[in-house]
Amino acid sequence: MARQTPLNEAHRKLGARMVDFAGWDMPVQYSGIIDEHETVRTAVGLFDVSHMGEVEFTGPGALETVNGLISNDLARIADGQAVYAGLLDERGTFVDDVVAYRFSPERILICVNSSNREKDFAWMKAHAQGVTPVDRSDDFAQIAVQGPKAASLVQRLTKTDVSKIGTYRFAEGEVAGIPSIISRTGYTGEDGFELYCPAKDAVALWDALLTEGQQDGVKPCGLGARDSLRTEMKYALYGNDIDDQHTALEAGLGWIVKLDKAAFIGKEALVAQKAAGLKRKLVGFELTGNGIPRHGYAILKDGARVGEVTSGTKGPSVNKAIGIGYVPAELAAEGSTFDVDIRGRAVPAVVVKTPFYKKP
Amino acid sequence: MANVPGDLKYTEDHEWARVQGKVVVVGVTDHAQTSLGDVVYVELPKVGAKVSKGDAVGTIESVKAVSELFSPVSGTVVKVNDELSESPEDINMEPYGDGWLLEIELSDPKQVDGLLDAAAYTELLKNA
Numbered sequence A: 001m002a003r004q005t006p007l008n009e010a011h012r013k014l015g016a017r018m019v020d021f022a023g024w025d026m027p028v029q030y031s032g033i034i035d036e037h038e039t040v041r042t043a044v045g046l047f048d049v050s051h052m053g054e055v056e057f058t059g060p061g062a063l064e065t066v067n068g069l070i071s072n073d074l075a076r077i078a079d080g081q082a083v084y085a086g087l088l089d090e091r092g093t094f095v096d097d098v099v100a101y102r103f104s105p106e107r108i109l110i111c112v113n114s115s116n117r118e119k120d121f122a123w124m125k126a127h128a129q130g131v132t133p134v135d136r137s138d139d140f141a142q143i144a145v146q147g148p149k150a151a152s153l154v155q156r157l158t159k160t161d162v163s164k165i166g167t168y169r170f171a172e173g174e175v176a177g178i179p180s181i182i183s184r185t186g187y188t189g190e191d192g193f194e195l196y197c198p199a200k201d202a203v204a205l206w207d208a209l210l211t212e213g214q215q216d217g218v219k220p221c222g223l224g225a226r227d228s229l230r231t232e233m234k235y236a237l238y239g240n241d242i243d244d245q246h247t248a249l250e251a252g253l254g255w256i257v258k259l260d261k262a263a264f265i266g267k268e269a270l271v272a273q274k275a276a277g278l279k280r281k282l283v284g285f286e287l288t289g290n291g292i293p294r295h296g297y298a299i300l301k302d303g304a305r306v307g308e309v310t311s312g313t314k315g316p317s318v319n320k321a322i323g324i325g326y327v328p329a330e331l332a333a334e335g336s337t338f339d340v341d342i343r344g345r346a347v348p349a350v351v352v353k354t355p356f357y358k359k360p
Numbered sequence B: 001m002a003n004v005p006g007d008l009k010y011t012e013d014h015e016w017a018r019v020q021g022k023v024v025v026v027g028v029t030d031h032a033q034t035s036l037g038d039v040v041y042v043e044l045p046k047v048g049a050k051v052s053k054g055d056a057v058g059t060i061e062s063v064k065a066v067s068e069l070f071s072p073v074s075g076t077v078v079k080v081n082d083e084l085s086e087s088p089e090d091i092n093m094e095p096y097g098d099g100w101l102l103e104i105e106l107s108d109p110k111q112v113d114g115l116l117d118a119a120a121y122t123e124l125l126k127n128a
Helices: A008-013 A033-042 A062-067 A114-127 A150-156 A199-216 A223-232 A267-276 B030-036 B109-114 B118-126
Strands: A017-021 A024-029 A045-048 A053-058 A081-088 A094-104 A107-112 A140-146 A170-175 A178-183 A192-198 A219-221 A280-287 A298-301 A304-315 A320-328 A337-342 A345-351 B015-020 B023-028 B039-043 B056-062 B066-070 B075-080 B102-106
Touching: A008 A024, A008 A199, A024 A033, A024 A223, A033 A045, A033 A219, A033 A223, A045 A199, A045 A223, A053 A062, A053 A114, A062 A107, A081 A114, A094 A114, A107 A114, A140 A150, A140 A199, A150 A192, A150 A199, A178 A199, A192 A199, A223 A304, A223 A320, A280 A337, A298 A320, A304 A337, A320 A337, B023 B030, B102 B109
Parallel strands: A045 A219
Antiparallel strands: A017 A024, A045 A140, A053 A107, A081 A094, A094 A107, A140 A192, A170 A178, A178 A192, A280 A320, A280 A345, A298 A304, A298 A337, A304 A320, A337 A345, B015 B023, B023 B102, B039 B056, B056 B066, B075 B102
């Protein structure tokens, strides 16, 4: 039996098409992926991301404990700021990618991927030196409000001045009378918020956003649009673009790895890899022939398999067949060419600068 | 409820066939286009290709997924809808009209008798 978020019934009432996603019964689309994608690029869309997990560290030493687990550095940011980070194993490959919220040095909240919730929590419990983590996943629901009209929509529902919340910053306040963490983060490339609220209040918050957002053209959006939006930004998806087989450096996520901070799991392996040089890299490419690249397709050079597509789609905003994949370092430069094996056809592709989508 | 025109024949793989003498026009049903979601790319066989009933003769890709297109009959491909390379969304908008896929000249005209009629296909959808 698939797990359900507190908004499951709301999705069904809105006519969503539901699918099994990592053991969760989730909406893949409502009006259509392209329509929802364009709504987020031009107006505002709502995503139920309550299936994501939350792990909390509270008490003296919370910051130091989490800093020993994640690749980014919580000591460099202020209270009220968040960082994107890797939970890495000793080889520098991913246990998961997470967002860590610094409320204070004694309270850190980590948002983890739904598919990795149990694994991450067990891993953090096993590796945390100091503060013991608490799994808060079932306490929170999470709604992402994404698009150029997200700020005005959320502002009309809260007394918190959202113009004071910068990118990757957050505040605690009430939205539609519901206590929420208002976080200026997202996974779409658009301005927006991720609102964390008590699970029991999720339906009320969702309904308030839908009702108030009518004048903005708000639409509920599913996992399909979330995937096409994030692919156009080349944001990594765990299980596709990042996993426990590729290091954070190979994934092009060196910017979330602070090798100069105190010890964290995976640091030594990455220091060594950096010194030795990377053999493969994650790149963004466009097809110059016909077809659409998909996860798992082979990347070929002169007929030989040299890499693999990790994500791909026809990007609705860029109107091109775009893909992400691992290639040997010598093929990683912009302008490099290779082929993608699309069901037996070798279709030419070229490495391009990412993100694929740039705001007009 | 999916639109199932009464004058067409259907397959269990959700293709439709419009029989016009020795030639059959083929497309995917309203139900199929709804299930696929936004169609963004179509791969069709070449004109002149010989196909057998049940052969995978092309692919239809939506934003999310790749689906095979199966030939409902045996024969020779005599025409393909080239417009779809420019506007694959026609399959979503008009699955029985501008979204047609290809025309096959039947090698055995009796084969169309083996296809489902609208009532049988509607029944199949009910049980899907």
